[in-house]
Amino acid sequence: MTAxxxxxxxxxxxxxxxxELQAKKIVIWLDADGAYxxxxxxxxxxAEARQFSTPVLAFRGSFLELMLALRQEGSTIDKPPLLLHLPGFNTESIxxxxxxxxxxxxxxxxxxxxTLVxxxxxxxxxxxxxxxFVTAPDLSLEKADAWLARAGSASLDTHAEWVSRLEAPEFVNHLTGTSSERPDGAIRALQARAEALFGTDAAWFRKMPELTEAVVAWLLCVEFVHDLRRPPRAPDLMRLxxxxxxxxxxxxxxxxxxxQMLPEQYRTWALGVEVWLKDKEQxxxxxxxxxxxxxxxxxxIYQGxxxxLASGDYRQALHWAQAHEASQGFWVQHEPPRRWAWALVGEAASLGVALLEAPRPLSGVTxxxxxxxxxxxxxAAVDRAHREFEQRFAALYGPLLPELTALDQAFEKLRFAHSxxxxxxxxDFAQLCRQTGSLPPPEIQQRTLFDQVIAPLLGRGERVALFVLDALRFEMALELQEEFKASGVNVELRxxxxxLPTVTxxxxxxxxxxxxxxxxxxxxKEGRFEGFRTGEALVARPDDRVKAMATRSEGRAPLHLRSIAELLETPAPRLKSQVSRTQLIIVHGQELDEAGESGLGxxxxxxxxxxxxxxxxxxxxAGVSHFVLTADHGFLLGRGRKAHSFGARGQAQRRYAYSDTDRMDPGHFTLPLSTLGYEAKGFLVxxxxxAEYDVGRxxxxxxxxxxxxxxxxIPVLQLSRTRASRETGLRFTLQCETAPGGPGVHRLRVRASPAREPGQAPLAFASSQPVDVLMRVPQRADVRVVPKDIIGPGASAHAGSVRLDAATHDWTExxxxxxxxxxxxxxxxxxxxSDANVKASPPAFYSVSYVALPQPAVTRAPATSASEAPVSPKPLGGWGARLGDEDAGKVFDHLERFGSLNEAELxxxxxxxxxxxxFAARFDAFRDKLTFEVQVTMTADGKRYERL
Structure with missing residues (x-):
């Protein structure tokens, strides 16, 4: 028999x-009672017979003998393993x-x-x-050994003997994986084993006679009680x-x-326990x-x-959101709308904390x-947090979110706080401009950027790409800076x-x-800025700007790429050839401004x-090693902005007005154009x-x-490498498959992995890099893919794309x-x-959620072919046919399908x-004809229509 x-x-x-010996090497055992x-x-x-791995010394009445024995064991400097037993001593007497x-x-x-027993x-x-046993008199190690050995000896009851050997996982597996009908002997043995493993008692089994239900409920209640930050209130839980x-x-x-192993059964068990526990432990x-x-x-916790958020306690809200994200809570993970709501709460709380940390950024500025x-x-951190919140809101907000009314009110208050x-x-900035003027020193002027940043690089013979990105706000450059740093690029952001005015x-x-x-x-002309004169030339269009820059760059003409899309669609060999023939590459990007102006921002x-x-x-x-990214202006982002009249209709633009004379309107400030370094008469108001001026929309x-x-x-983001990057030959493959949909969402699974030629060794550095995957509907610019949620190691969701970890072989959902x-x-x-040639599509077709997406402004009307017949309007259908009103039909069809509509969406x-x-004026006339109720509430964004 074993020990x-x-x-x-x-x-x-x-x-x-x-x-203890393995961790500490030298262990001094203070045995105050001499029990061992x-x-x-x-x-x-x-130990002397080499049957125990560590030397053992003991004090047995003579310290001299102990010191001599210690000397034989070697220096304490080397710390050889040693156990020293000192009976009768404690931390003071030693x-x-x-x-x-x-x-x-x-x-x-x-x-x-x-405690040992x-x-x-x-x-x-x-x-x-x-x-x-332990509270009985004359407790000793020898008695404890004999008592526990007897308890573990074989039983004549075969049920009891088998059950008594089950460890906790085996025991729970047996309970949850077999029929509840068991022989009386087995039930008694299982109850006894549950008492030994988990501490259950007879009172608990009397309350819950069914064995599996009782044991599972006990496990959950023990976890709950020991996770609480206060004592439990339910009498049945106090003893736990x-x-x-x-x-x-x-x-x-x-x-x-x-x-983890039985999520559906766990849900049933937990909800059953909740029935009698919830009211006592709210x-x-x-x-x-x-x-x-x-x-x-x-x-x-979600309601809290x-x-x-609604009360302005943003740090507490952020703490709960981060804790839930870190814990990956069971209920959140199994209810997608709750995950989306938590994501929105986290983004909103981050914005709130940013507001608290920068209440008056310009305080004391001179x-x-x-x-x-x-x-x-x-x-800038506040503006970034605000944009990221609104981006997540646009992707995740919908009628399925829990506690929607309370959530709306919290977001409304947050938006008011940000406004x-x-x-x-x-x-504060307007007051500063009154005191110091609005024209900064040359070092931070926009007009000197080319001469101070681009020209010196060209003078050194560097090949430079200048990205002029319409409406690239400074906080966006902060995000780009992080991305570029992560890829090993040298980055400098100023x-x-x-x-003024801040228009394109x-x-x-x-x-x-x-x-x-x-x-x-x-x-x-008529109060509108069209461009600038330089000598006899007018610089007003992209081509004009390129020509003006060419006069300051010696040698070959610049390469002009008119959009980001043009650059990305240019085949690599052709782009490399074009780049090799020039020193300055100018990339115009209007995508941000166009998206913002169209309402898709x-x-x-x-x-x-x-x-x-x-x-x-x-x-x-393609061979470029130096990059400069900058913008013409930033932008304001917000909802419910007010429009104020100014002079005659058409005199003011959205955010400024031109005046021939000085003005002293309350809430305004006026700048003579001459104080801005402009050779022109007049004033900017x-x-x-x-807020905006009323421009008729x-x-x-x-x-x-x-x-x-x-x-x-505006940002000036400079990027460089000591040596231009070369194509590594690394390729990735994409795999995707269908997955069961959820409430209000479609699902698919995707994974990316490095592609290798036969015989090629794995590239560890490659698989450690994140991989961005775009999601789109082919050939359909009028339909967008909006990622709502993503579950997978190292994966994250963005607007219209997902980021995957190529180092894992797991699927991302x-x-x-x-x-x-x-x-x-x-x-x-x-x-x-990174490679538009690598594509994958799941073998499925997905329904489209009706959203009237705003279309980008059309700069000119397309030519109409004589052969093109006009398209007949679609006949009324749905509620439009029932009510005889096309606009009302659109609204009530939308409400019937999606549940809610705010004023901007209307x-x-x-x-x-x-x-x-x-429509709002006629709304009451339609109510009696509907088969569902519609509630109208007022919010910061105007009226909100909600199907009940």
Missing amino acids: ASTAPVSAFLEQRLLA TVFVDELRRR RKTPALEMYECGAAFQQNLA REAANGRLPLPDIEA QSLPPPTVKRCQAEAARLR TDPKDLGRIDTFQFEALS AVAA SLEEAVQRYVESA DWSDRLAR ARLAE SVGMNALAPVGREGRLFPVI VRVFQDVLRDVISARHHLEL FREDT PPGSFTHGGNSLQERV VSFVLEGAVDERLPVELVLA IQLLGNARRARS
């Missing part, structure tokens, strides 16, 4: 000592002995005998039996607090394993821990986070240079102030070298930034806040032209919807962002604000 069976407590103690002398003497005998030096060199070890017997015998730590740990491990979410054992915990620096250091912050920042015709043309001795010569901004990253990479492979969420820092601070103003089923295509759906107002 573990004949002396189980001693065997348990020996294993603990070996672990016989055990240690046996260890010494075994200091008065010659063994003090040895004590201070080693690690003290103390072991209470009763409890831990050794835990999981073998019921807790009451263990407690009765006193369970020994090993028992608690065993219960927690099995509860977690049930969630609590403040701050009392709950990190584990959502029960659904009411997940709901309580939403309430914290110069434009200092104002720009303060914006870069603190305020107030933006107005304060704009007013800020400049855009020229000013900023884009000022980036060309059009100044003379620091002065600009604007061309203004937050839905596609992220896609455009990904395209910019890909475009730079394409040029680098700006609002002090972020409702304000959108995207605007620019004014003097706010969001509009004026993507939840998504198709959005468009069509009623069709369409295929989806996945394309590598305008998009019907085409213009006039038709939306007309």
Whole structure:
């Protein structure tokens, strides 16, 4: 027979000592009660016979003998493994002995005998039996060994013998994987084993007679009680607090394993326990821990986070959101709308915290240079957090989100807080401009950028790519900076102030070298800026700017790429040939501004930034080693912006007005053009806040032209490598397959992995790089793919794309919807962002969620062929046919299918604000004819229509 069976407590103690010796090397055992002398003497005998791996020394009345024995064991400097037993001493009395030096060199070890017996017997015998034994008089190690050995001896009851040998995972597997009909003997044995492993008792089994239900409920309740930050309130749970730590740990491990291995059954069990537990344990979410054992915990913390958002306690809301993201809570992971809601709460809380950390960024500022620096250091983070929140909102918001009304109110208050912050920042900057003027020093002027940044690079013979990106806001460059740094590029990001007004015709043309001795010569017609004169030439169009830049770059004519799309679509050999024939490459990118002006901004901004990253990479492979990315202006992003009248209709643009005379309107400030270094007469009038002027159409969420820092601070992002990158030959493959859909979403699985030629070794560095995959509907620009959620190692979702970890072989599951103003089923295509030739499509067609996407503004009407017949309007259908009203039909068809519609979406759906107002006026006339109720509420964004 083994020592573990004949002396189980001693065997348990020996294993603990070996672990301590392995970790600490020199262990000083302070045995104050002398309870282990016989055990240690046996260890010494075994050590001398080389049956125990570590030398054992013991004090047996003579310190002289002990010191001599220690000398034979070698220097303590080398720290050879050693166990020194000192009976009768504790941490105080040892200091008065010659063994003090040895004590201070080693690690003290103390072991209470009763605690040792409890831990050794835990999981073998019921807790009451263990407690009765250790509290009996004359407890000794020898008695404990004999008692526990008898308890573990074979039983005449075959059920009891078999069950008593089951470890916790085997026991739970047996309970949850077999029929509930068991012989009486087996049930009694299983109950006894549950008492030994998990601490269950007779009172618990009387409350829940069914064995599996009782044991699972006990496991969940133990986990719940020991995750609470306060004592439980339910009387049945109070005694669970006193369970020994090993028992608690065993219960927690099995509860977690049930969630992972049997999620559907776990859900049923947990909801069943919740029925009698929920009312007793409803609590403040701050009392709950990190584990959502029960659904009411997940709901309580979510409600608490939403309430914290609404009350302005953003740090608490962010703490809960981050804790849930880290814990990957069971209820959140199995309810996609709840995951989306938590993602939105996290983004909103991040914005709120950013607002708290930068309440008045320009406080104490006395110069434009200092104002720009303060914006870069603190305020830009607020604008980035706001954009990222609105991007996630556009992708994830919908009627399936839990607690939607409370969530709407929290978001509304947050948007008001951000709007107030933006107005304060704009007013503070306007006041600074009154005091110091609005023209900054040459070092941060937009008009000097070419001469100060581009010309020196060209003068050194460098090949330079200049990206002039319409509406690239400074905070967007912060995101690009992070991406480029991660890819090993040398990055330098600086800020400049855009020229006024912050419109494309000013900023884009000022980036060309059009100044003379620091002065600009604007061309203004009817209050609108058209461009600048340089000598006899007018610089007003992209080609004009390229010509102006060519005059400052000696030698070959610049290569002009008119859009990011043109660059990405140019075949690599052709692009390399074009680059080799020039020194300056100029890339115009209007995609950000076009998206913002069309109303699609937050839905596609992220896609455009990904395209910019890909475009730079394409040029680098073509032989360009230096890059400069800059913008003509930034923009303001917000909802519910007010429009104010100014003078006669048409006198004002959205964010500025031109005046022949000085003005003193309240809430405005006026700048003579001459103070801006312009050779022109007249004045520019700006609002002090972020509101717009009334130009005959409702304000959108995207605007620019004014003097706010969001509009004026532009990035100058310089990128370089010591040596231009070369094509590595690395390729990736894409695989995708269908997956079962969820509530309101489609799903597919995708994975990317390095492609290797036969015989090629794996490239570890390649698989460590993230892979961006675009999602689109082929040949259909009118339908967008919107990723809602993504589950997979190292994966993340972005607008219109997903980022995968190529180092894993696991599938990544993507939840998504198709959005468009069509009623069709369409295929989806996945394309590598870095190589458009690598594609994959799941073998399925997906329905389109009706969303009236705004279309980009058309610059000129297309020519109409005589052979093209006009398209007949579609006949009325659905609610349009029933009500005899096309616009009402569109609205009620949408509400019947999607559940809600806000005022901005109503305008998009019907085409213009006039038709939306007309519908609102007729709304009550349709109510009695509907088969469902519609509730109308007022929000910060206007009316919201919601199907009940």
